[in-house]
Amino acid sequence: MSSLYRLVLLGTRGLCLHYTEQHNLYIPPICLKHTRTSPTKFNKMPLTYLKGEGGDKLKVRDIDGAYTFPWNSLENHEEEFRSIPNWKARDDDVMICVYPKSGTHWAYEILSMLLSQKAERVETFKQSGMLDFISQEQFNSMPSPRVLNTHSLFSQLPVDFRNRKCKIVHIIRNPKDVAVSFFHHHVGLKPYEFDGNWESYLPRFMKGDVDYNSWFDYTNDWEKTIIDNPDYPIHIMYYEDMVENIHAEIFKLANFLEVCTHSTLDFINSVASLCTIDKMRKEKASTAAFYWKEDSAGVYRKGIVGDWKSMFTVTQNEIFDELYYTRMNKSKLNIRFSIPEKLPAKSQSVFH
Numbered sequence: 001m002s003s004l005y006r007l008v009l010l011g012t013r014g015l016c017l018h019y020t021e022q023h024n025l026y027i028p029p030i031c032l033k034h035t036r037t038s039p040t041k042f043n044k045m046p047l048t049y050l051k052g053e054g055g056d057k058l059k060v061r062d063i064d065g066a067y068t069f070p071w072n073s074l075e076n077h078e079e080e081f082r083s084i085p086n087w088k089a090r091d092d093d094v095m096i097c098v099y100p101k102s103g104t105h106w107a108y109e110i111l112s113m114l115l116s117q118k119a120e121r122v123e124t125f126k127q128s129g130m131l132d133f134i135s136q137e138q139f140n141s142m143p144s145p146r147v148l149n150t151h152s153l154f155s156q157l158p159v160d161f162r163n164r165k166c167k168i169v170h171i172i173r174n175p176k177d178v179a180v181s182f183f184h185h186h187v188g189l190k191p192y193e194f195d196g197n198w199e200s201y202l203p204r205f206m207k208g209d210v211d212y213n214s215w216f217d218y219t220n221d222w223e224k225t226i227i228d229n230p231d232y233p234i235h236i237m238y239y240e241d242m243v244e245n246i247h248a249e250i251f252k253l254a255n256f257l258e259v260c261t262h263s264t265l266d267f268i269n270s271v272a273s274l275c276t277i278d279k280m281r282k283e284k285a286s287t288a289a290f291y292w293k294e295d296s297a298g299v300y301r302k303g304i305v306g307d308w309k310s311m312f313t314v315t316q317n318e319i320f321d322e323l324y325y326t327r328m329n330k331s332k333l334n335i336r337f338s339i340p341e342k343l344p345a346k347s348q349s350v351f352h
Contacts, residue, residue: 045078049193050209056196058186058204060211067211068151071191073133080135087131087139089161094257095168096149097157099218100211101181102173103239104149109275111147111169114254119270131158151212154225165232167257170222173239174337175215176308176320179205183311186210198311206323216327223331240305240336246272306338 047070049057060067063081074080094115096107108126113119127133129142131150150157154168183201186194196204208214226234235256242249250268254260273279312320328335 045081050204052196052200052204052209054196054200056194056200056204058196058210059191059193067209067213068132069191069211070193073127074135076135081132083136084131085156085159087136087158087160089158089164089166090144090146091164091166092145093161093164093166094145094147095157095161095166096147096171097154097168097222098149098151098171099173099178099215100151101178101185103171103237103242104151105280106242106275107169107171107237108147108149109280110250110253110271111257113271113274114250114257114259115145115147117259119267119274121274151218153218153221154229162232168232168234169237169253169256170226170234171237171239171242172219172222172333172335174305174308174335175219175324176312176317176337177239177305178215179320180308180311182210202312202316202320206320216323219333220327220331223333238334238336240339243305244339246275305336308337 045061045063047059048062049059050067051057059070061070094111096104096111098104098107105126108129109122112122112124126149128138129146129148131139131148131152154162179202182205183198186192186201194201204210205215208217212218226232226236233256235253237249237253247265247268250271254268
């Protein structure tokens with residue numbers, strides 16, 4: 001197998017990422033002429049293996065005690081990453097803030113269509129606006145309005161973004177489905193080198209020994225942020241609500257963004273239709289297939305509510321429920337672990 005793969009994420013605008021398998025390094029073309037033959041050096045962002053209870057391991061990058069994905073999107077990744085708080089925002093920026101495996105790709109497509117007022121396939125990819133995946137130069141060169149995304153906390157966003165009170169879309173998905181989706185994500189992606197099974201993975205997820213750490217810490221922190229900042233424009237979306245009635249959620253999102261949807265159901269229907277998992281798998285998945293294992297489902301797996309029931313044993317469910325009620329007993333969030341039966345899957349607008 002060749003050690004160098006090419007992924008075009010932005011079409012003609014061109015964030016072309018090259019994956020050097022030996023070094024876990026994704027290099028944009030702007031850096032290719034400076035590419036070194038030795039791995040990128042990180043002073044305080046080393047790669048590490050998180051050991052599980054069963055002896056399994058998961059490769060992540062340790063950033064001052066917090067974990068992120070193990071590959072590098074930039075040659076000078078640490079310098080770029082640590083400069084994010086100083087990046088300059090624009091008043092019309094919109095940021096998707098979400099824990100992994102909770103609908104970031106889905107929301108990126110919908111927001112891009114709403115802001116452009118075009119029910120057309122989005123040429124760019126979610127990674128093109130992910131803060132910890134791009135350089136400041138790429139960030140500055142993005143056309144307005146920018147659809148940005150991150151798995152970070154509110155306090156970690158660019159200072160100028162917070163000062164300007166740029167709009168935030170915060171998506172919440174029930175943690176049982178997140179755990180199952182994250183498990184398949186870690187099993188399927190080569191750079192993680194995960195060698196465990198579901199039985200060993202669930203305790204790892206519950207402890208937060210995964211990239212972006214604990215779902216409970218993340219969700220509680222964002223809920224506190226929303227309570228402490230009542231005047232900040234943050235729109236909460238629940239993944240389960242999006243699966244249950246995507247048309248209503250798109251309409252609410254359009255109102256929050258203060259964009260005209262031509263006041264027609266046809267436009268919303270068109271956006272929803274373009275964002276089904278079948279459409280996304282067919283039209284956008286192939287470009288990222290190279291770093292997934294051959295037998296994996298890739299980014300677009302099921303995108304349903306309640307898939308956790310196919311993985312959790314009775315005992316696992318009881319243990320998880322005990323942790324959930326301990327960690328979330330003061331939360332006012334309306335998190336659902338199942339939704340009523342609805343139309344056949346081919347008619348649903350769902351996204352993984």
